[in-house]
Amino acid sequence: MAIEFDNALEGFIRRRLGDVVGIRVEGEARAIGGQSRENWPFDLFWEDGGQSHHRRLFLRRDPVGSVLETDRRVEYEVLRRLHDQPVRAPEVVWLDADGSELGRPALVMTRYDGFNDHFILQGGTSRLDEDTRVGIASQMVDLMIEIHALDWRDAGLDEVLAVPADPAAAAIDEWAAVIERQSLEPQPLLAVIEQWLRRNRPEPGEITVVHGDIKPGNVLFDGDQVQVLLDWETVHLGDPTEDVGWVTNPVRRIEHQIPGRWEAEDLVSAYEARTGRTVDRDALRFWQVLANYKLVAIVMTGVRNFCDGRTLRVWSGAGLLAKVLLAQTAEELG
Amino acid sequence: MRPTLSEQILGARRVLVELAAPEVSDSYLQEQITFAAAALEHAAARWPEVLPELVTDIRALEEVLGVEPAELEEAVPGVVHLAAAEEYHRGLRARLTDEIMSGSKPPPAVRAYLADSTERLR
Numbered sequence: 098m099a100i101e102f103d104n105a106l107e108g109f110i111r112r113r114l115g116d117v118v119g120i121r122v123e124g125e126a127r128a129i130g131g132q133s134r135e136n137w138p139f140d141l142f143w144e145d146g147g148q149s150h151h152r153r154l155f156l157r158r159d160p161v162g163s164v165l166e167t168d169r170r171v172e173y174e175v176l177r178r179l180h181d182q183p184v185r186a187p188e189v190v191w192l193d194a195d196g197s198e199l200g201r202p203a204l205v206m207t208r209y210d211g212f213n214d215h216f217i218l219q220g221g222t223s224r225l226d227e228d229t230r231v232g233i234a235s236q237m238v239d240l241m242i243e244i245h246a247l248d249w250r251d252a253g254l255d256e257v258l259a260v261p262a263d264p265a266a267a268a269i270d271e272w273a274a275v276i277e278r279q280s281l282e283p284q285p286l287l288a289v290i291e292q293w294l295r296r297n298r299p300e301p302g303e304i305t306v307v308h309g310d311i312k313p314g315n316v317l318f319d320g321d322q323v324q325v326l327l328d329w330e331t332v333h334l335g336d337p338t339e340d341v342g343w344v345t346n347p348v349r350r351i352e353h354q355i356p357g358r359w360e361a362e363d364l365v366s367a368y369e370a371r372t373g374r375t376v377d378r379d380a381l382r383f384w385q386v387l388a389n390y391k392l393v394a395i396v397m398t399g400v401r402n403f404c405d406g407r408t409l410r411v412w413s414g415a416g417l418l419a420k421v422l423l424a425q426t427a428e429e430l431g
Numbered sequence: 432m433r434p435t436l437s438e439q440i441l442g443a444r445r446v447l448v449e450l451a452a453p454e455v456s457d458s459y460l461q462e463q464i465t466f467a468a469a470a471l472e473h474a475a476a477r478w479p480e481v482l483p484e485l486v487t488d489i490r491a492l493e494e495v496l497g498v499e500p501a502e503l504e505e506a507v508p509g510v511v512h513l514a515a516a517e518e519y520h521r522g523l524r525a526r527l528t529d530e531i532m533s534g535s536k537p538p539p540a541v542r543a544y545l546a547d548s549t550e551r552l553r
Contacts, residue, residue: 283525286545288532296536409463411470419549423542 109198113191119144135160138208158203162402164395167330169202170194174257175332182252184243185325211317211324218313218355227358229321234359236323238367245305245337264335265298268387275394279401290390290422297430299380307335311344312352341368341376342384348421379430386425393418437475444471484551485516492523495544
């Protein structure tokens with residue numbers, strides 16, 4: 098299996114480099130992290146015209162049972178267009194859109210120095226002091242602001258991403274469809290949540306790029322600096338408050354907040370002060386509920402993949418999310 | 432009867448944790464073994480509660496839907512056929528889902544049932 102993949106990867110690279118010699122792939126191994134993609138860091142060596150070359154690369158391939166149904170071609174095209182934009186996105190190098198070469202859809206990007214630490218704000222594996230962690234939390238807000246400030250028309254993102262007339266309605270439709278498709282049994286609780294979302298959705302406003310999954314776990318850090326946001330598979334055009342809701346979702350508090358030093362309201366205030374936008378608190382609550390509705394859809398996809406034998410991991414966690422969703426929707430908005 | 436199903440499940444978990452895990456150096460495989468061991472531990476602890484909790488949820492659903500309690504017991508009083516109960520339960524949940532989707536704001540009794548049910552069926 099490993100040899101088959103090695104041969105497939107070498108063939109994939111050879112077809113892209115063309116008439117070169119001495120192609121060598123080193124260090125390839127599946128990296129932990131990322132529930133929806135297989136990650137393979139590797140070093141590529143080759144010779145061309147008497148010159149030796151070396152590139153540090155990273156391959157992300159769809160697993161057999163992904164928990165997110167996203168399109169590698171869209172991610173590749175977005176990242177290609179973002180390369181000369183003022184945003185910390187990785188450089189994409191190659192694409193296997195349909196998996197005909199690497200077994201499953203995959204993209205190859207430049208590999209950057211730095212480390213990944215999902216829970217860096219709580220100490221994580223880096224064990225940075227609290228002031229440094231507050232600084233990193235503040236940089237995460239800057240990262241989000243960079244994304245929302247992108248001129249998506251100028252970058253040509255509307256060539257690959259849909260421009261929603263009503264971002265909240267589009268988001269409900271998208272995730273309700275995932276739940277409908279993936280659920281193995283009737284879900285009365287999620288029916289209640291869907292109806293609540295439809296009754297309480299905010300009016301359409303400004304459209305920006307929305308990352309969809311900003312979190313330290315998707316970032317590479319260099320010391321105490323946020324270096325690059327790696328994972329762009331859920332990027333879309335929509336309401337910027339969606340990202341603010343995602344990072345202030347109470348369920349994800351441990352990833353985004355530092356108790357007593359950097360809590361949800363500090364994050365929102367920093368975002369407002371630096372952007373000049375006012376975050377409507379009802380809209381924020383709507384997007385926090387939507388964040389958990391989306392997480393339930395992802396968990397359900399994982400459950401179906403497990404029950405259908407496509408993945409080895411036993412997914413749980415829907416119970417906790419259900420409790421939170423009921424509490425979050427106990428009252429109507431406005 | 433010994434070993435009980437829980438004991439057998441925990442025995443399978445020991446094979447993973449005590450025999451397989453120490454031999455594995457690959458971090459991805461280690462992670463998968465950890466997930467599998469946790470799942471077996473959960474299953475061993477929870478499976479005896481599944482049937483009684485299912486019956487409790489069926490009765491709660493019947494009440495919130497206003498339907499007559501069904502006869503769930505077979506030859507031995509107190510013993511319920513799991514597959515039949517699951518199928519009946521699924522039908523009740525589908526009916527409640529349809530009612531919610533076709534109505535406006537759900538009544539407090541529905542939210543109360545859902546809160547209780549979420550607590551019971553972890």
